[in-house]
Amino acid sequence: MTHPVYDLLFAPFVDFAFMRRALVACLALALGCGPVGIFLVLRRMSLMADAMSHALLPGAALGFLVAGLWLPAMSLGGFLAGLAVAVLAGLVARLTPLREDASFAGFYLISLAAGVLLVSLRGSNVDLLHVLFGTILAVDDQSLVLVATIASVTLVVLAAIYRPLVAECFDPSFLRAVGGGGGWVHLGFLVLVVLNLVAGFQALGTLMSVGLMMLPAAAARFWAREVWSLAAVATTTAFLSGWVGLLLSFYANLPSGPAIILVAGVFYLASVAGGRHGSLRARFFPGRHREA
Amino acid sequence: MAEIVRLDGLTLGYEHHPAVHHLTGGFAEGSLTAVVGPNGAGKSTLIKGIMGLLRPLSGRVSRRGLVPGDIAWLPQQAEIDRSFPITVLDTVLLGLWRRTGGLGAVTPALHAAARDALAAVGLAGFERRVIGTLSAGQTQRVLFARLLVQESRLILLDEPFAAVDARTTTDLLALVRRWHDEGRTVIAVLHDLDQVRRHFPDCLLLARELIGWGPTAEVATPALLARARAMAEAWDNNADWCRRGAAA
Numbered sequence: 001m002t003h004p005v006y007d008l009l010f011a012p013f014v015d016f017a018f019m020r021r022a023l024v025a026c027l028a029l030a031l032g033c034g035p036v037g038i039f040l041v042l043r044r045m046s047l048m049a050d051a052m053s054h055a056l057l058p059g060a061a062l063g064f065l066v067a068g069l070w071l072p073a074m075s076l077g078g079f080l081a082g083l084a085v086a087v088l089a090g091l092v093a094r095l096t097p098l099r100e101d102a103s104f105a106g107f108y109l110i111s112l113a114a115g116v117l118l119v120s121l122r123g124s125n126v127d128l129l130h131v132l133f134g135t136i137l138a139v140d141d142q143s144l145v146l147v148a149t150i151a152s153v154t155l156v157v158l159a160a161i162y163r164p165l166v167a168e169c170f171d172p173s174f175l176r177a178v179g180g181g182g183g184w185v186h187l188g189f190l191v192l193v194v195l196n197l198v199a200g201f202q203a204l205g206t207l208m209s210v211g212l213m214m215l216p217a218a219a220a221r222f223w224a225r226e227v228w229s230l231a232a233v234a235t236t237t238a239f240l241s242g243w244v245g246l247l248l249s250f251y252a253n254l255p256s257g258p259a260i261i262l263v264a265g266v267f268y269l270a271s272v273a274g275g276r277h278g279s280l281r282a283r284f285f286p287g288r289h290r291e292a
Numbered sequence: 293m294a295e296i297v298r299l300d301g302l303t304l305g306y307e308h309h310p311a312v313h314h315l316t317g318g319f320a321e322g323s324l325t326a327v328v329g330p331n332g333a334g335k336s337t338l339i340k341g342i343m344g345l346l347r348p349l350s351g352r353v354s355r356r357g358l359v360p361g362d363i364a365w366l367p368q369q370a371e372i373d374r375s376f377p378i379t380v381l382d383t384v385l386l387g388l389w390r391r392t393g394g395l396g397a398v399t400p401a402l403h404a405a406a407r408d409a410l411a412a413v414g415l416a417g418f419e420r421r422v423i424g425t426l427s428a429g430q431t432q433r434v435l436f437a438r439l440l441v442q443e444s445r446l447i448l449l450d451e452p453f454a455a456v457d458a459r460t461t462t463d464l465l466a467l468v469r470r471w472h473d474e475g476r477t478v479i480a481v482l483h484d485l486d487q488v489r490r491h492f493p494d495c496l497l498l499a500r501e502l503i504g505w506g507p508t509a510e511v512a513t514p515a516l517l518a519r520a521r522a523m524a525e526a527w528d529n530n531a532d533w534c535r536r537g538a539a540a
Contacts, residue, residue, distance in 0.1 A: 042376060164394045167386055170376040170423075173367055177343055178389040179360035225377050225422050 012250045019246060022136045022256065025147050025203050026242025029212055032151035032196045034235030035158055037217030038227065039189060042169050046214050048101060051108035053197045053210040055085035057115030060206065065118060071143050075198050078206070082194035085111050090190065094183070136203040136256045137249070143202045150199040154192050161185050166227060204257040211261035212238050219268040222275025237267050296321040296358065296446055296477045297342055301351035301536075304334065304341040310349060311337040313501050314536055319479060321445075324472040326492035326508065327481045329520050333498045335481040336368065339448050342479070355446075361390035364444035366435055368451055374424055380434050381419040384409055387438035409437040414463060429460040436464055447471055449480035453487070465491055485512055499523035 002011070013019045040049050059081025060074045067073035085107045092107075093100035139147075158165070164185040167175040175182045193213075200209025216237035217230070224230045245260030252259075274281045295318035304312040311334035319325060327335045340346045341353055343365055355363070364387075384406040385398055392398055410416055413433040423431060432452065439447060449468070453461045469491070471478050479496075482488050488495060488508060495508040499520040504511035 160395065163386075163392070166376075166378060166382075167389075169373060170378050170383070171367065171372045171386070173345060173371055174365070174386065176345060177360065177363060177365045180389060180394060226379060227377055230377065 009247070012247065018137055018139075019250065021139050021141075021144055022203075022246050023243060025136060025139045025144055026212075026246065026260070027239055028144075028148045028151040029196075029199060029203060030216075030235050030238035030242060032154040032199060033213040034216060034238050035231035036154060036189075036192055036196050037213040037238075038220065038230045038234050039165060039169065040193065040213065041217045041221060042227070045100075046218070048104045049193060049197070049213055050210045051104050052082050052086060052193060053201070053206055054115075055108045055111040056082045056194075056197055056201060056206050056209075058111050058118055059115075060201070061115050061118035065121065071140075071146070071202065075146060075202065078201060079194055079198045081111060081115075082197060083191060086190040086194055087187070090186065136246075136260070139203060147199045147202055150195050154196060157188060157192055161188050165189060204260065208257050208261050211264060212241065215261065215264035215268045216241065219264075219271035219275075222271040222277055222279045225277060238264065241267060294321050294356075295319060296356060298354040298356065299342075299351070300354070302341060302348055302353055303350045303534075304337050304346050305349050308349070309531075310334075310534070311500060312341065312498070313534075314351065315498075315502050316351075317496075317502070317505050319477060321477055322472070322475045323494050324468070324478045324492055325480070325494040325496055326488040327479060327496045327498060328483070328485065328488060328512070329498035329503070330523055332500075333520070333523060334500050335498055336450050338498065339365070339450050339479070339481060342448060358446060361442075362445045364439050364442040364447045366439060366447075366449045366452055369428060369431060369435075369455070372435075374431065376423065378423050379419065380410065380415065380421050380423065380426070381406055383423060383434050384437045384441060387441040390442070405441050406437070409440040410434075412440060413437045413467070428455040429457055432456050432464065433460065436467055440467070444476070446477045447479070449478065451481050451483070453482070453484070461487075485517075488512060 013023050037049075040046055056078035059077035059079065061077070062081075063070075063074035063077030066077075085104070089100065089104040089107045092098055092103040096103075164175060164180045164182070167180060168182045168185050172182055175185075196213060197206075197209050200212055203209075204212065216234040219237055220230045220233035224233045241264035242260050245263040246256060248254060248263065249256040249259040272279060276282070297319045299315050299317055302312060302315045303310045311332075313334075315338070327338060329335055337346065341348060342355075343363060344353070344355070344360075381403075385392075385402065387409075388398070388402050388406070391402065407416070407419065410418060413436050415430065415433050415437065418426075418430070418434075423434065426434065432455075436452075452464060452468075456464070465487075468478055468480065480492070482492070489512055492508055494506065495511040496505045497503040497511050497516055497520050500523060503520045504513075504516045
């Protein structure tokens with residue numbers, strides 16, 4: 001006889017290998033997406049990440065058309081398509097007066113249309129739809145290794161470019177003035193964003209891969225005030241969302257991707273309502289104050 | 293005295309319209325110069341041109357033997373993201389970029405230097421505060437602390453005392469004097485002419501064209517200031533193409 005709390009929270013993962021794999025995938029995703037999402041929020045690029053996730057579509061579809069339902073080809077295709085959109089949009093923003101959000105919108109729409117066109121060439125292929133909408137419960141060893149590798153690379157690269165990245169967000173002209181290579185830092189960061197979207201699309205699909213990146217990061221803004229603590233809160237929230245979401249999908253027989261993102265959404269709404277810094281609670285019920 | 297920055301027919305601008313038009317002259321090493329002129333006169337543009345952040349439409353800037361780390365710049369506050377969650381101490385530590393680079397460790401000695409700089413601007417005890425919680429004047433003090441640790445040969449200040457109260461201005465002016473006494477070259481965009489006359493030996497009066505450049509007493513005169521004020525603020529979309537570059 002085991003404890004009911006244990007049964008509720010841990011037993012599915014102990015009993016089923018596919019649940020364990022999905023949980024490990026969520027942990028890896030959380031480790032990569034948490035800090036990347038924080039920098040996206042701080043750079044006011046939340047919606048650009050969403051645009052970029054849609055931009056992966058033609059690449060993934062092309063990979064599918066060339067190699068069939070083989071994840072490495074689709075991942076590589078998605079990565080190249082996302083990177084192309086990011087680099088082209090960044091170049092247009094730097095070389096012309098068009099702002100980055102507008103140039104992103106331009107390129108992602110082109111990319112999305114091309115993707116839909118490519119998908120339609122194959123009719124309504126159910127396998128393809130599965131991958132486009134994500135299947136975290138069917139994550140195999142191969143994609144688990146890919147997701148974990150991307151998370152590891154992300155953390156190492158972020159550690160390496162952390163200081164210039166902070167400077168580039170906070171005071172970009174200072175970084176240019178000291179010769180800190182702002183352009184390369186920005187490009188490196190965009191590569192990380194695309195890599196993590198590719199990792200997310202293995203598990204959650206292109207439509208929702210950005211959810212585990214943005215919702216925990218947006219929620220963290222209500223709890224922490226420094227970059228490192230924001231990243232820690234976002235990572236923890238993302239992992240908890242994965243855990244609770246998987247349990248929900250297991251017990252209620254719901255699709256796992258939307259369940260995970262909806263749990264992250266609950267964390268986000270709760271933070272907006274009752275977080276420590278700047279939440280609605282803090283606004284309407286400021287509480288006691290100190291001496292001047 | 294040797295010139296640290298030389299401008300030769302420098303024209304800077306946006307979309308063919310010059311904001312700084314055929315400016316020629318030099319900043320002596322160790323000089324303390326105020327850049328004054330009406331709004332839209334090209335003062336901030338000139339500062340960015342000297343930094344190398346803007347590519348000249350024509351002419352050139354020679355920064356003799358200066359590497360990027362030798363130039364420190366105080367931007368206008370609108371150019372930094374004050375909502376970014378960075379602490380006061382980390383902001384000042386960025387100023388040590390020349391020694392730490394992007395990857396180098398911040399040693400205890402560098403930490404101490406940053407704390408000393410904060411104490412020098414009157415912000416001891418503010419180390420762990422987040423920039424967004426500071427007032428405009430306190431933020432300006434933090435940015436001055438960052439300039440202090442940069443220990444640069446050339447210091448460019450873009451409206452350093454805008455939105456800063458009298459006491460803070462006095463404190464920060466003392467730092468500017470200290471840099472001058474240490475032999476550093478300081479170029480500051482300013483609006484308060486009394487302040488310029490009292491504290492800045494040299495003055496560059498700009499109204500897109502150069503109106504005057506030299507000792508403040510000879511440049512900040514009623515006649516020249518009136519000429520600068522007469523500058524048209526709007527640019528003329530149908531202005532003739534400039535032929536001065538072709539003639540030179």
